Amino acid sequence: MASTRAVPNLAFRRLRGRRSPGEFAAAVRRAAREIGEQVACDARYIGRVEAGEIRCPNYAYERVFLHMFPGLTLADLGFSARESVRGRASRATADARTAPAAPANPTPAPTPTYGDPGDISEESDVRRRAFMTGGTASVAAVASLGIGIGIGAAPAAAVPGPRRVGEAEVSALEEAVRRIRLLDDRHGADGLYRRAAQPLRTAYALLDAGTATRGTTADRLHASAxxxxxxxxxxxxxxxxxxxxxxxxxEALATARVAGDPALEAHAFCNTSFLARDAGRHREAVRAAQAGRRAARDLGSPRLLSLLALREAGGWAGLADRTACEQSLGQAHSLFERGPSDSDPEWMSFFGEPELQALEAQCRAALGDWSTAARHAYRATVLLDPHFTRNLALYRAELAVDLARSGSLDEASAAGHRVLDLMDEVQSSRIQGMLAGMVRVLLPRRRTADVGAFLDRHASTAATAHRV
Known part of the structure; x- marks a missing residue:
């Protein structure tokens, strides 16, 4: 097959005007923050767009660009239609032309391809917006989709027989994923978990009861579930x-295996590794991260491989294997420095320099290098956009713990106060647990003025939270 030469995107270049690629990238990041997105945009990404190497942006960038230039379409910005570029949609179209049945897909796209909003009817848009809101609105949306599921788990008999699953249902599930991630970024997990279970039950009911069209709709249904x-x-x-x-x-890993989706498989292994590390199963954390790296090796995303290398480093740190940990950290930094790619999964929007520093801080802390851990945690706090409240609280908590462990008690107390400043907005048992561990370290020095003030405030905050 002949290769396709990149055609420079002159329309996008005109929109940049007299700004440098770096200045324009900064404007893109600012626009992303305005609408609750995070994109790792830099001068290199802008250069790739203008050179025509990125023919169609991923969903997050699409939202940002259309926000920056209201009234313009992707075509006006010089991009190609999604169905004409690589990904599930284009392959599905080709499959439909060449075979009566969908063939095996040996190289699934790294992320699902999303349809043009203009193809979705007004009724579908109402359903999708209802699905996003969670709680009772999710139930209303489910009812409108014809799936008999209430607040609790539905018995099998409540789900109707085979039915066609189309754009409205799949788009609703995709939006539910984005909504959950956005709310978690801002408020933490504690208040969201039970509300988020309803869309998940709906997703698997659709898989069980629906007969999705072959190709992109079926792929997107499995990916979104x-x-x-x-x-x-x-x-x-x-x-x-x-x-x-x-x-x-x-459950996600099983879905990935059934669908033959290596991007979803890599994501599932990435989170499994993180969970295993937190649960003290460090060998499992290493093996899950290695499995994720194998799944992700052909996806064209150095940043994903970097994150998986950091997950592996965390496992090695828990096993006190300093040499292996350092090797994985080195690989993570080398991969990260290759920069972002339009093959980066949408869910990885959180993974930038601040998260890299925070994860290295965790590794250093697990190895007992508390002062080094504190330096990395501090970098994470100053580099992070304060819009991401939950991660800011997490990074500050990591910094406070590392400072306390390193013996810098006054600085630790000051950092602890900055965490408490955010706790009205963030509900996270993880962060509360980190602060509780810090308190145990500080208690023997309670008579120190700064330490005592922090401990008193923490006790008051914890008591108020308990009463609520």
């Missing part, structure tokens, strides 16, 4: 429900 399982699993994980999280991650 698996991503929902991971998102709900993460909410369970972050709120301390480790057994529930393990079950959800295993």
């Amino acid at each position: 698996g991503e929902l399982a991971i998102s709900v699993g993460w909410l369970a994980h972050d709120s301390g429900r480790f057994d529930d999280a393990r079950s959800h991650y295993a």
Whole structure:
């Protein structure tokens, strides 16, 4: 097959105007924050767009660009239609032309391809918006989709026989995933977990009862169900429900294997590794991360491989294998420095330099290098966009713990106060547990003025939270 030469995107270049690629990338990141997105946009990404190497942006970038240039379409910005570029949609179209049955897909696309919003009817859009809101609105949306599921788990008899699953249902599930991630970024997991279980039950009911069209719709249905399982699993994980999280991650992994989706498989293994590390199963954390790297090796995303290398490093640190940990950290940094790619999965929008620093801080802490851990945690706090409240609280808590362990008690107390400043907005058992561990370290020095003030405030905050 002849290769396709990249055609420079002159329309996008005109929109940049007199700004440098770096200045324009900064404007893109600012616009993303305005709508609750996070994109790792840099001058290199802008250069690739203008050179025509990125023919169609992923979903997150699409939202940002259309927000920056209201009234323009992707075509106006110089991009190609999604169905004309690589991915599930284009392969599905080709399959439909060449065979009566969908052939095996040896190289699934790294992320699901999303349809043009203009193809979705007004009724479908109403359903999708209702699905996003969670709680009772999710139930209303489920009813509108014809799936007989209430708040509790539905018996098999409540689900109707085979039915056609189309764009409205799949788009609703995809939006539910994005909504859950956005709310978690801002508020933490504790208040979301049970509400998020309803869309997940709906997703698997659709898989069980629906007869999806071959090709892109079926792929997206499996991918969105698996991503929902991971998102709900993460909410369970972050709120301390480790057994529930393990079950959800295993469900996502099974879905990935059934669908032949290596991107979903890599995501499931990535979260499984993280959970195993938190649960003290460090050997499992290493093996899950290695399995994720094998699944992700052909997906064209150095950043995904970097994150998986960091997960492996965390496992090695828990096993006190300093040499292996350092090797994995080195690989993570080398891969990260290759920069973002339009093959990066949508769920990885959180993974930038701040998260890299925070994960290295965790590794250093597990190895007992508390001062080094504190330096990396501090970098994470100053580099992070404060819009991401939950991660800011997490990074500050990591910093406070590392400072306390290193003996910098006054600085640890000051960092602890900054965590408490955010706890009205963030509900995370993980962060509360980190602060509780820090308190145990500080208690012997309670008579120190700064330490005592922090301990008193923490006790008051914890008592208020308990009463609520």
